[in-house]
Structures are given as C-alpha cells and as structure tokens.
Amino acid sequence: FAREPYESQRFSGVATEAMRARVGLSTKESMFSVVVGSLTVLGSTLVIIEGGLLVLRGSLTVGTLLVALAYLGFVYGPLAGIANTAGTIQQALASAARVRETLALAPERQEPGQRVSERFRGEVVFDRISFTYDGRPVLDDVSLTVRPGEFIALVGPSGAGKTTLVSLIPRFYEPASGHVLVDGLDVTRIRLADLRHQIAIVQQDSVVMSGTVMENLRYGRLDATPAEVRQAAVAAHAHEFIVDLPEGYDTDIGSPGTGLSGGQRQRISMARAFLKDAPILILDEPTAALDTISEREVFAGLAHLRAGRTTFVIAHRLSTVRNADRIVVMDAGRIVAVGTHAELLRTSGLYRELAAQFERPQEV
Numbered sequence: 001f002a003r004e005p006y007e008s009q010r011f012s013g014v015a016t017e018a019m020r021a022r023v024g025l026s027t028k029e030s031m032f033s034v035v036v037g038s039l040t041v042l043g044s045t046l047v048i049i050e051g052g053l054l055v056l057r058g059s060l061t062v063g064t065l066l067v068a069l070a071y072l073g074f075v076y077g078p079l080a081g082i083a084n085t086a087g088t089i090q091q092a093l094a095s096a097a098r099v100r101e102t103l104a105l106a107p108e109r110q111e112p113g114q115r116v117s118e119r120f121r122g123e124v125v126f127d128r129i130s131f132t133y134d135g136r137p138v139l140d141d142v143s144l145t146v147r148p149g150e151f152i153a154l155v156g157p158s159g160a161g162k163t164t165l166v167s168l169i170p171r172f173y174e175p176a177s178g179h180v181l182v183d184g185l186d187v188t189r190i191r192l193a194d195l196r197h198q199i200a201i202v203q204q205d206s207v208v209m210s211g212t213v214m215e216n217l218r219y220g221r222l223d224a225t226p227a228e229v230r231q232a233a234v235a236a237h238a239h240e241f242i243v244d245l246p247e248g249y250d251t252d253i254g255s256p257g258t259g260l261s262g263g264q265r266q267r268i269s270m271a272r273a274f275l276k277d278a279p280i281l282i283l284d285e286p287t288a289a290l291d292t293i294s295e296r297e298v299f300a301g302l303a304h305l306r307a308g309r310t311t312f313v314i315a316h317r318l319s320t321v322r323n324a325d326r327i328v329v330m331d332a333g334r335i336v337a338v339g340t341h342a343e344l345l346r347t348s349g350l351y352r353e354l355a356a357q358f359e360r361p362q363e364v
C-alpha cells in the first residue's frame with residue numbers, strides 16, 4: 001500500500017513515548033543513586049565520629065561500635081544494588097538508540113527514481129522475464145502485454161509462478177532478467193512510492209492490523225471520509241458483518257477475542273482496494289480461506305471494482321475466469337497458453353484439466 005512514511009510515523013510516535021518514559025525513569029534513578037551514595041558516606045562518617053567520641057568518654061566499647069558499623073554494612077548492600085539498576089537502564093537506553101538508528105536507515109532501495117504524479121493508464125508489459133529464488137528458476141522467459149483496463153485471469157497449478165509474476169509489478173521482487181513496463185516506463189525507474197500508489201493489491205493471505213475496523217479500512221486511503229469508507233465496505237460486501245460486530249466500525253479487531261475469519265479479512269482487504277481507487281488492481285484469489293458462499297459474496301464486488309482498471313486476478317474459480325478478457329495459463333514458470341475460456345477449452349489440455357478442478361473448488 002506504499003504506507004511506509006505513515007507506518008514510520010506511527011512507530012516513531014510510540015517509540016518516542018517509550019523513550020521519554022525511559023529517560024524520565026533513568027533521571028530519577030540517577031538522582032536516587034546520588035542521594036543514596038551521599039547518605040551512605042554521611043551516615044558512616046557520623047557513626048564513626050559519634051561512636052568514637054562515646055568510646056573516648058568510656059560509655060561505649062570498641063566492640064559495640066564495630067558491631068554497629070557491621071549492621072550499617074547490611075543496609076548499604078541492598079541500597080547500592082538499587083542504585084546500580086540505574087546503570088542497567090542506561091544500557092537499555094543505548095540499545096533503544098541503536099534501534100532508532102536502524103529505523104532511520106532507508107527501507108529497501110529508495111533510489112531517486114522518476115516521479116510520476118499523473119494517473120497511469122494501466123498498460124502492463126512483461127518483457128522476457130526470468131526470475132529465480134535462491135538460484136532455482138521460478139519464471140522462465142515470460143512475455144505478456146496487457147492493455148489498459150483489460151481483465152486478465154491467471155490460472156495454473158500451485159507453484160506455477162502466478163503470485164511471483166504479479167509481485168513484480170509493484171516491485172516486491174525484481175526479475176533476474178527482462179523488464180516490467182507500466183505505461184511504457186520500466187518499473188525500476190519509477191519512484192517506488194509513486195509506483196505503488198497506482199497499484200491496489202488484495203493478497204492471497206489478507207492481513208488485518210491492530211486498530212479498529214475503520215482504521216483498517218482507511219488504510220486504503222488515509223484521507224477518506226467515514227462515508228466513503230462505509231461505501232467501500234458496502235461494495236466489498238463487508239458492511240453486513242461489520243455492523244454485526246460488538247461496536248460496529250469502532251470494534252478493535254486487533255485485540256484478542258474479536259478475530260475475523262479468513263473471508264472477513266479478505267472482504268476488509270477488498271474494501272481497502274476499493275478505497276484506494278488505483279488504475280492497476282491485483283487480486284490473488286484465496287482458496288482454502290473461503291467457503292463457497294463467502295467466496296461468492298467477496299467476488300460479487302469484483303465486477304464493480306475492476307471497472308476502468310487493469311485487473312489481474314489469480315483465479316481458482318470458474319465464475320471469475322469466465323468473465324476475464326483473457327486467461328493466461330501458467331505452468332512451471334512459463335506461460336503455456338493465452339485465450340478466452342472457449343478458446344482454451346479447445347486448445348489447451350492443461351486448461352481443460354484446470355477447468356475440471358474449478359468445478360470442485362473445495363478440493364484445492
């Protein structure tokens with residue numbers, strides 16, 4: 001969601017608070033240790049002087065004075081220990097300073113890159129892409145040109161490289177060779193924040209952050225009004241279950257006991273994508289997380305969501321695939337066939353196999 005600056009600010013707010021608490025505590029501890037130290041020295045001196053005088057006058061024996069001094073020692077031990085904790089806290093402060101340094105480091109490669117402020121038309125070109133994970137080839141010479149506003153369904157067996165391919169658009173990964181172009185611009189040359197600003201993603205495993213439902217939804221667009229947020233939730237079929245939560249949109253879904261189901265998280269994630277209103281939409285369809293009914297509900301909003309956007313859906317269901325302008329069949333890191341549902345049923349054996357599986361989504 002290209003929310004790095006927001007997240008950084010959120011964290012530094014909390015970190016500064018913790019820091020302030022630590023500094024306050026440490027100041028008090030240090031003052032305490034000074035006071036304790038002074039009292040210790042002063043106390044011993046007084047006892048020795050007073051005791052010495054008494055011994056000289058003969059009203060106290062040397063032995064009693066020594067015993068009194070020994071008792072004093074018992075009291076000083078623990079006091080010194082308490083004073084020492086101040087030192088430990090100093091060390092903790094130093095660690096906190098190092099954490100801050102780490103946070104200050106530039107995330108990923110924030111290279112200058114070209115600023116793109118106008119909205120993309122949404123043309124996406126994969127040009128002879130190869131990609132490896134730890135030396136293992138995952139994508140092999142993949143080329144595909146997607147027109148602005150086109151609806152592409154990606155299908156293929158598990159591990160074919162579908163998620164990896166679409167992850168190259170927002171540059172979660174970079175190809176070993178080849179280029180990804182958006183509106184003719186190589187994505188590696190576009191400023192990362194500007195690139196991601198134009199892409200909305202609903203991931204295979206949707207994440208929900210701590211905070212209220214409203215905060216989670218507004219993550220899609222931080223300046224959205226409550227009315228806009230509600231509208232997005234309705235479009236994503238999330239509104240129904242949200243109003244049934246204990247405190248509706250103000251329910252804290254980060255706290256234990258208010259866990260959301262996979263399908264509900266997915267709908268929150270869809271609503272966020274609605275709010276973001278980006279020209280490129282990427283949807284990694286969940287499989288196991290959703291039962292058939294909530295799947296239908298979630299993706300009922302899709303037709304509305306993808307209007308006017310270049311849309312990539314990694315699809316496991318026939319109803320999604322059927323509506324696509326083009327279906328891309330992937331297998332073992334390659335595109336093995338491209339076409340409409342009817343075309344592929346005739347031309348691709350693998351597609352026929354997959355299509356048969358789509359009819360029984362529970363098996364995936």
Ligand SMILES: Nc1ncnc2c1ncn2[C@@H]1O[C@H](COP(=O)(O)OP(=O)(O)OP(=O)(O)O)[C@@H](O)[C@H]1O
Pocket residue numbers: 133134138156157158159160161162163164165204
């Ligand atoms: N972070 C990673 N580190 C190493 N290997 C990975 C990583 N992510 C994916 N892979 C490997 O890359 C290959 C392609 O994975 P990818 O997630 O793109 O497949 P997929 O087509 O999306 O599969 P699925 O339908 O199960 O989601 C797989 O062999 C997978 O094991």
Ligand SMILES: [Mg+2]
Pocket residue numbers: 162163164204284314
């Ligand atoms: Mg995947």
